[in-house]
Amino acid sequence: MNSNIANTEAVSSPLLIEEAAKWEPRSLRGLLSQWWVPFSASSIFVVFGHLLIKSGLGAAAFTATSGSIWMRVLHCALQPEVAAGLLVYMLGSLCWMIAVAQQEISFLYPLSSMNYVLVVFASSAFFHESLSAKRLSGVGLIVLGMILMNRKGRVSEQ
Amino acid sequence: MIWISVTLSAIAQIFLKQGLSKLQKNRTSGGIGSMILGVARQPYVWLWGICFVLATALWLLGLQKLDLSYAYPLVAFGYVLVNIMSALFFRESVNRNRWMAVAVIGLGVMLIAGS
Numbered sequence: 001m002n003s004n005i006a007n008t009e010a011v012s013s014p015l016l017i018e019e020a021a022k023w024e025p026r027s028l029r030g031l032l033s034q035w036w037v038p039f040s041a042s043s044i045f046v047v048f049g050h051l052l053i054k055s056g057l058g059a060a061a062f063t064a065t066s067g068s069i070w071m072r073v074l075h076c077a078l079q080p081e082v083a084a085g086l087l088v089y090m091l092g093s094l095c096w097m098i099a100v101a102q103q104e105i106s107f108l109y110p111l112s113s114m115n116y117v118l119v120v121f122a123s124s125a126f127f128h129e130s131l132s133a134k135r136l137s138g139v140g141l142i143v144l145g146m147i148l149m150n151r152k153g154r155v156s157e158q
Numbered sequence: 159m160i161w162i163s164v165t166l167s168a169i170a171q172i173f174l175k176q177g178l179s180k181l182q183k184n185r186t187s188g189g190i191g192s193m194i195l196g197v198a199r200q201p202y203v204w205l206w207g208i209c210f211v212l213a214t215a216l217w218l219l220g221l222q223k224l225d226l227s228y229a230y231p232l233v234a235f236g237y238v239l240v241n242i243m244s245a246l247f248f249r250e251s252v253n254r255n256r257w258m259a260v261a262v263i264g265l266g267v268m269l270i271a272g273s
Contacts, residue, residue, distance in 0.1 A: 054226040057218065073215040076222065086214070093210070097197075101178045105171055105244055110259070116231045123227035131227060134273035141266025142234045148259035149237075 038098035039108065045092030047118045049085045051126060056081030058127075110149040113142050159220035160229050163213045168239035170209035172247060177202030179248075231270045237263050 031037045056079040067075070076082055099108055120139050123129045177200040197203055221229050241260045245252040252260075 050226065050230060053218070054221060057222045060222065069219070070215075073218055076218040077215075082218070097174065097178070100171075100175060101182070104250055105175045105240055105248075110237055110263075113234060113237070113263070116234055119230040120227040123225065123230070127226060129225045129227045132273050135227060135231075135270050138266040138269030138271075138273060139231055141269060142231060142263050145237070145259040145261075145263030145266060148262060149256050 032098055033102070035099045035102040035108070038095040039111065042092045042095035042099060043112060043115055043118075045088050045095060046112075047115050047122065049087075049089030049092055050119055051122055052081050052085030052088060054085075054123070054127065056083075056085060110146045113146040116142055159216050160224065160232055161235070163216035163220060164233050164235050165239060166209045166213035166216070167233065168236040168243065170206045170213060171236070171240055172243045173202045173206040173209060175244075175248065177206060228270065228273065232267060234263055235267045238267075 057076060060076045060079045060082065077086065096112075117139055120131065120135070124131050178197070180202065181196050181200055238260050241252055241256065244250040
């Protein structure tokens with residue numbers, strides 16, 4: 001049974017043969033054992049979570065202008081939309097943890113920059129934030145950096 | 159506020175990786191229950207949790223006043239930090255191309271910070 005799990009992993013993630021060999025037989029199987037599945041789920045949750053958080057914070061801003069810093073944090077976090085957003089975001093973090101256990105951080109982290117593109121355009125669409133040329137080119141550079149980072153220096157090619 | 163939050167997040171990632179790597183080395187048996195228990199017992203995972211909570215609190219305060227399309231991409235500065243720290247602490251090999259990419263991302267972050 002254990003050797004079956006190990007075999008499936010070696011096949012499902014050919015880029016990670018070395019990692020898979022180091023990894024003891026484990027219980028997370030199927031979809032979650034392919035790093036890009038928890039990774040994509042994490043991306044969706046993180047973007048959606050932030051939209052909810054920002055939306056809720058807009059409402060909190062009117063009522064929380066004074067008080068200690070922690071009371072302000074608490075007040076923000078207790079806004080229904082913020083709380084829901086944080087929950088969704090936590091779910092994204094859980095997926096991120098599952099992905100991070102399978103891949104090197106310096107490989108996965110750059111990939112998650114797709115979140116920034118999604119968030120920026122969603123902010124413009126939902127919150128009518130104005131996107132200056134400077135801001136857009138900044139995001140463009142981040143994406144360019146992401147592509148550069150993933151073309152060369154992949155963990156599996158070293 | 160946003161910058162402290164970003165730095166804390168990057169440190170949190172390093173703690174998480176450290177914790178999960180240790181776990182991976184020590185694991186002897188399967189079972190999702192024992193895995194969750196193992197994760198919860200890792201001190202580094204706790205450190206990650208603390209940094210994560212602090213970073214989130216500061217993030218909420220910062221985000222209240224800033225555009226989401228301004229604040230969120232600033233988190234990309236975390237790439238720069240994580241690459242430096244991964245190279246330092248885990249001795250992950252970060253080649254010249256990746257450093258160049260990190261520089262490009264850093265430039266992008268600076269552009270957004272000035273927008």
